[in-house]
Amino acid sequence: MYTNLVMPKKKITFWRFIALWIAAKWDKMILWGITKIFALAIAITLGLKKRYRMSHNNGIAGRGKVRIVNNPQFPEHDFFVPGKEFDARVRHAMATFLDDAMKGIRSCSVKFADTDFDSPFDLECNTGEINLFWSAASFLQFAKLRKEQWGVEYVEYYRKYPQGIKGAQEALRKDATSFTNLRYYALTPFLFYGKDKVKRYAKYRVIPFDDIPETGLIDNPSDWDTANQRITPHETRGRNYLKEEYKEHIQKEGAAKYRIQIQTRVANDDDSPEIFNNQIPWDAAIFPWYDLATMEITEILDWKESTLTSFSLNNMPKTLGIIPAKSIYDYNSLNYMRANAEIARKARLLSYKLKGIPGPIPNNDNRNTDVWDPKK
Numbered sequence: 001m002y003t004n005l006v007m008p009k010k011k012i013t014f015w016r017f018i019a020l021w022i023a024a025k026w027d028k029m030i031l032w033g034i035t036k037i038f039a040l041a042i043a044i045t046l047g048l049k050k051r052y053r054m055s056h057n058n059g060i061a062g063r064g065k066v067r068i069v070n071n072p073q074f075p076e077h078d079f080f081v082p083g084k085e086f087d088a089r090v091r092h093a094m095a096t097f098l099d100d101a102m103k104g105i106r107s108c109s110v111k112f113a114d115t116d117f118d119s120p121f122d123l124e125c126n127t128g129e130i131n132l133f134w135s136a137a138s139f140l141q142f143a144k145l146r147k148e149q150w151g152v153e154y155v156e157y158y159r160k161y162p163q164g165i166k167g168a169q170e171a172l173r174k175d176a177t178s179f180t181n182l183r184y185y186a187l188t189p190f191l192f193y194g195k196d197k198v199k200r201y202a203k204y205r206v207i208p209f210d211d212i213p214e215t216g217l218i219d220n221p222s223d224w225d226t227a228n229q230r231i232t233p234h235e236t237r238g239r240n241y242l243k244e245e246y247k248e249h250i251q252k253e254g255a256a257k258y259r260i261q262i263q264t265r266v267a268n269d270d271d272s273p274e275i276f277n278n279q280i281p282w283d284a285a286i287f288p289w290y291d292l293a294t295m296e297i298t299e300i301l302d303w304k305e306s307t308l309t310s311f312s313l314n315n316m317p318k319t320l321g322i323i324p325a326k327s328i329y330d331y332n333s334l335n336y337m338r339a340n341a342e343i344a345r346k347a348r349l350l351s352y353k354l355k356g357i358p359g360p361i362p363n364n365d366n367r368n369t370d371v372w373d374p375k376k
Contacts, residue, residue, distance in 0.1 A: 027327035031136060031336065034328060038140070039341040047347030051358045054344060056107050057370070058100075058361045059093025060243040061306035063114050064255065064297035073290040074262050075194035079121065079317050080292060086121075087114035090256075090297050091309055092179040092246060095126065097370050098361050099239035102151060103174040103218070103229040106242075108184035108206045109311045110260065110295070116308045117345075122315035123260070124338070125184035125206050127216075128171025131278040132164050136325075136333035151230035151368030158223055163279055168226050169218065176216030179246050180256045183207050183214055187278040188335050192264050193319040199267040201275070201323070203282060209257035209294065230368045238363035247300050255296040262292040276323065276331035303360045308352075313339040 046052040066088040068080050088111060095105040106127045113119030132154075133139040142164065145157035158165035176182060184206040192202035218225075238244075250256055265275070265287050274280055301309065313322055313335055325333040352358075361372050 024326065028325075031325060031328050031330075031333055032340075034136065034140070035337050035340045038337070039343050042341065042344040043347035047344050048351050051348060051351045051355060053348065054341075055095050055370075056093035057372075058098040058240070058243075059091050059107075059306060060246055061089055061091040061301040061309045062246075062250065062256065062297040063087070063089050063299050063301060064295065066110070066112055066260070066293050066295040068293045069291045072292070073288075074264055074292065075192070075196065075198070075200065077192070077194045077319070079320060086112040088112060088295055088297070089114055089301070089309055090258075090295070091306065091311070092242070094242075096148075096153075097151070097229065097368070098372060099231060099367055099369075100242040101231045101235050101237045101239055102368065103172050105171045106173050106176065106179065106182055106184070106216075108179070108182070108258075110206060111309070111311060111315070116305075117310050117312070117315075119315045120317065121320070122311045122313065123186055123204055123206070124311050124313065125186045125204070126171060127173050127182050127184055128167065129183075129185050129187075129281050130167045130170045131187050131334075132167035132171065134163070134277055134279050134334070135331055136328040136337050138164070139334060139337065140328075148370070152228050155227045158227060165223060165226055167279060169221055172218060172221075172226065172229070173216030174218050176242065177245070178215070178249060179242055180249055180258075181208055181212050181215050188332065189276055189323060190316070190335070191319065191321050191323055200264045201267055202320070203263040204292070205261050205289065206295075207259050207261060209259050235367070239365075239367065240361070240363045250298065250300060255298045258295040258297075259291055260293040260295060261289045263287045263289055273331060278331065278334070304357055307357050308349075310345050310349075312342065312345070314342070 042054050046054060065085055067085045068082055070083050072080065072082055091109045093107050094100060095107060097104050108125045110123040111119045112121040133142045138161065142157055145160065146153050147156060173182065186204040189201040189203050192200040194200065246256065263282055265282065322335040322339050323332040325336040327333065365372065
């Protein structure tokens with residue numbers, strides 16, 4: 001006959017506590033070291049040598065205004081004062097490649113200031129509600145296994161990480177008609193300490209002001225279709241067609257209009273780490289998306305101003321900053337890496353001073369590539 005036995009909890013001895021403390025410190029040191037080495041490598045190979053950004057090189061920026069909504073439904077916050085207005089900049093671009101006609105991830109970066117860099121609040125968003133990588137460790141594999149050849153990339157990565165191809169299929173867009181009808185997500189959560197001092201987490205997205213259909217969605221792509229980002233044969237549109245449409249849209253309509261939205265959730269001691277996983281969207285029925293601000297972009301910046309415009313996750317109040325990461329496997333390590341890559345931006349700006357700002361990317365040059373001659 002068996003009886004139910006209650007096993008006593010194992011006490012943590014002093015030496016086990018010390019071992020756990022050392023292991024945690026070691027994990028953080030590895031994260032710090034890898035982040036610094038990676039940022040330095042990007043600074044040298046792309047910033048100083050080529051005058052390139054890490055990605056999203058062919059972009060267009062504009063200026064305008066962003067205004068916090070009058071009647072917020074999200075928790076009160078000292079920064080998001082109802083009705084407060086900021087100058088703003090937005091930059092749209094395509095990740096990795098230079099060609100709007102290629103299949104690719106589109107971006108929308110937002111700055112609550114009309115400046116090249118400094119601002120009280122920045123957002124960096126991409127199309128797709130889930131990501132292709134979910135931690136610093138997975139991102140390093142993503143970078144390692146790119147193995148791009150004339151517009152075909154990540155074949156090996158997708159084969160090794162099926163969740164990565166799921167993220168790509170969600171994020172890639174093909175034949176979008178405008179940057180202004182796409183939906184953009186910041187994906188990895190941030191801190192949110194409101195006026196009530198309650199610890200929360202927040203996610204952000206940028207959507208069209210009006211409820212219009214999103215274009216560029218790809219229905220049921222195969223694995224090969226996902227890896228093959230090349231332009232279709234006999235493509236007649238130039239590789240800047242979305243940038244040209246964006247200029248025309250603002251000239252015709254007077255402004256490109258957006259809504260910035262926020263999700264929040266209260267932090268709990270027993271939260272699963274999976275709530276930080278950018279491959280698992282928060283249930284909008286439980287954590288609704290609320291309007292945070294409206295934004296109107298009324299003027300296009302020239303190539304020089306657009307090139308100088310940069311964004312950083314460090315441009316946030318401490319009460320809205322990044323969530324600390326514990327290791328390269330921590331889901332929050334992605335934002336940690338982004339926030340600690342300032343040397344890459346500074347190296348690129350230094351290269352501009354030494355060699356000049358690279359010239360605009362030609363509309364019709366070599367297609368299916370992420371390389372251009374900045375001297376042209």
